[in-house]
Amino acid sequence: MNTGGAGGFVVPSLPSPARSTTSTTRPNAPGLPHPRGHALRAGSAKEGKVRSFYKDRMEQIDRQFLQKLADDGTGYKSMAEVCKSLDEVVNIVWLSGTPTLQIPFLLNIANEFNSLVKAFPPSPASTFALLRKLDHCFASLLQGQDLDTKETLPGFENGLRAGMSRTDMVRCKCTVLETREVIVKVMEGKPEEEEGEEAEAEVRQLPTDEETDSDWDGPADWDKPTAGKIKDDEDDNPIHMDVARVYEHTLVQLGETLFKEVSLTDFEMKTED
Numbered sequence: 001m002n003t004g005g006a007g008g009f010v011v012p013s014l015p016s017p018a019r020s021t022t023s024t025t026r027p028n029a030p031g032l033p034h035p036r037g038h039a040l041r042a043g044s045a046k047e048g049k050v051r052s053f054y055k056d057r058m059e060q061i062d063r064q065f066l067q068k069l070a071d072d073g074t075g076y077k078s079m080a081e082v083c084k085s086l087d088e089v090v091n092i093v094w095l096s097g098t099p100t101l102q103i104p105f106l107l108n109i110a111n112e113f114n115s116l117v118k119a120f121p122p123s124p125a126s127t128f129a130l131l132r133k134l135d136h137c138f139a140s141l142l143q144g145q146d147l148d149t150k151e152t153l154p155g156f157e158n159g160l161r162a163g164m165s166r167t168d169m170v171r172c173k174c175t176v177l178e179t180r181e182v183i184v185k186v187m188e189g190k191p192e193e194e195e196g197e198e199a200e201a202e203v204r205q206l207p208t209d210e211e212t213d214s215d216w217d218g219p220a221d222w223d224k225p226t227a228g229k230i231k232d233d234e235d236d237n238p239i240h241m242d243v244a245r246v247y248e249h250t251l252v253q254l255g256e257t258l259f260k261e262v263s264l265t266d267f268e269m270k271t272e273d
Contacts, residue, residue, distance in 0.1 A: 030132040032090075035097030039155035039162075042100065050096045054105050057089045058112070065116060078192055079120035083130045086113065090133055097154030099141065099162045106137050107168065110175045114182050121192040128242045131179070138172060139249035142257055147249055164257075173254050176247040183246050187239055 040047040061082070068075030076082050086109055093105045113134075117127065140147045144156035144163055155162045164172065 030129065030136055031087075032133060032136060033095045035095055035154050037097070037154060039098040040096055040101070047096075047098065047101070050092065050098070050101055053092060054089060054101075057085070058108075061085050061089075061112075061116075065119070068119070076120070079117055079123040080126040080192070082116050082120070083123065083126040087130055087133065090130070090137070094137055099153070099155040102137070103141060103164055103168055106134065106141075107171055107175065110134055110138075110172075110179065114175065114178050117182060117186055122187050122189050123192055124187065124239050124242065127183070127186075128246075131183075131246055135247045135249050138176075138247070139253045142169070142172075142250070142253035166258075169254060169258060172250065173258075176250055176254070180243075180246050183243055187243055 040050065064075045064085070065082070066075065068077070076085075090106065090109060093102055093109075096102065113130070136147050140153060141163055144160045145152050
């Protein structure tokens, strides 16, 4: 598995940040934490902790998947379990507020998802909840602002130069289209029973905006879920509708962004002539 991150050291145990009554989950976003106020400095200790966390967790997911294939009883037993593991990584990567981490790591997670989901019976609720979250992330990164709130994302204060390169966009488009094809085939199978027969996303105690700006020491403190849960708001929708909506916002943003690039290139060529 290509984890895309440097590492080699274990994230140390850190004191938990002070709890706050202020929610850091966006009201309209699909369970994503509010990112820290400013992107992490390249090469800093905090950036290194996020890279190490990402690398360690993705390797752990890879090991559990291989154990599942070996059928030794210690690996993943359902796609719902896989989605839970990936969801934790997505949350921390998004919380970092750092495009140079978010773009390659989230692209890799989306690509790995395509391989993992084929090996399990369908878990519609967990699968579509994770895909909606990734869709929100990619669509937001493509426009440099949160898809719902229109708030400028950390790292994009000076425009889209910190965003996806054309190569990133092409990779994103290929991954997204592959996912849509894979999901159609996977959801034709018999769904497995998910816990409680409801899509429930675990709500974690996350740092407030002030804490993410000044006291954010890495992802080690936010691994444990709290008792609170939120119900997936699309539980009752037909599966085929969820299939049709896979990465819908990302595809729109990719189309608009790539079209603008082509139009600008054509204009520049005509000007030179």
